[in-house]
Amino acid sequence: MREPTAEKLRQIYGRLYAAYGPQRWWPADSSFVVVVGAILTQSAAWVNVEKAIANLRAADILSPEALLRIDLDALARLVYPAGYYNAKARKLKAFLEMLFDRHGGRLDALFALPLPQLRQQLLATQGIGQETADSIILYAAGKPSFVIDAYTRRVFSRLGLEPPTDSYASWQAMFSEALPPDVRLFNEYHALIDRHAKTVCRKAPLCDQCCLREICRLAMGSPSSGRSS
Ligand code: SF4
The missing domain is CATH 1.10.1670.10 (Helix-hairpin-Helix base-excision DNA repair enzymes (C-terminal))
Structure with a gap:
């Protein structure tokens, strides 16, 4: 120290x-919702992220399986309130592809990785930078990354x-x-x-x-x- x-x-x-x-920040919701929020909040006010998450919830696709299946354009329309909606839809898809390719779609399996490997894997995913990776690690995985x-x-x-x-x-x-x-x-x-x-x-x-x-x-x-x- x-x-x-x-x-x-x-x-x-x-x-x-x-x-x-x-x-009383995250986790106010499920770990998966925290991940979605961390990706959508890039360059966006949280109030607009909440609107996008509400759209995903109303469409009943706030799960890894459903978000993986939905068409990219349809996803972009749902996350429109968070801004940069095409890019953010692609980032969400990239995260889900990594999750299914490497961990069978299981967030608990991803989060079971030791912190350095977890961080490395997140940073290797398209559209996830250091701040987003650390937000996911701290607020969704519950591991100490400032x-x-x-x-x-x-x-x-x-x-x-x-x-x-x-x-x-x-x-x-x-x-x-x-x-x-x-x-x-x-x-x-x-x-x-x-x-x-x-x-x-x-x-x-x-x-x-x-x-x-x-x-x-x-x-x-x-x-x-x-x-x-
Ligand atoms: S942290 Fe320093 S600069 Fe910022 S509001 Fe307080 S006194 Fe002012």
Whole structure:
């Protein structure tokens, strides 16, 4: 565990949790619905993802078998509310093909893989990038892979807590090397970061309302690295 990063990350978590409380993110639904949501949420507001999932549920195709069988164009029409619907339909199909080709259509068999192999297999699937893979691993498979997104980068750059390079792997290592591999902690921490970035540490930050202002580099007027936005 890296000190003082671990202590600082714990302090930030404690303040966010005290300010916002438990976020109760996934799994609110079945693991399969979480996977579908993780793929559909790329570049989309969650409210629109929910509309797409509601369409799939109403069409009674929210299962691996039914989604594999449905025609690509019909699937694209159903996921239309989530945007980029043709690409997202193809990504869902690519995931299902991997699931049936390699695991007989069984999500539990895929999720039984050790974390590094699971991540590797997801990343080898067309349309699944690192953030989506880690969301699936953390929120659907229940394994400790810290999710990095644009909100994480924004908030922590402003706080003055950044890895040496601005790559996904470096950002993830900053968290996973400093924190214990605790699924509940990773789940809640990522949800709290997103809540904070959406409500207070917005593009134009509301620093006077922020629970982190006493420990924030930007709020204290120190020069930033120039990465925050
Ligand atoms: S003090 Fe301002 S910049 Fe710093 S985390 Fe809070 S809202 Fe963001």
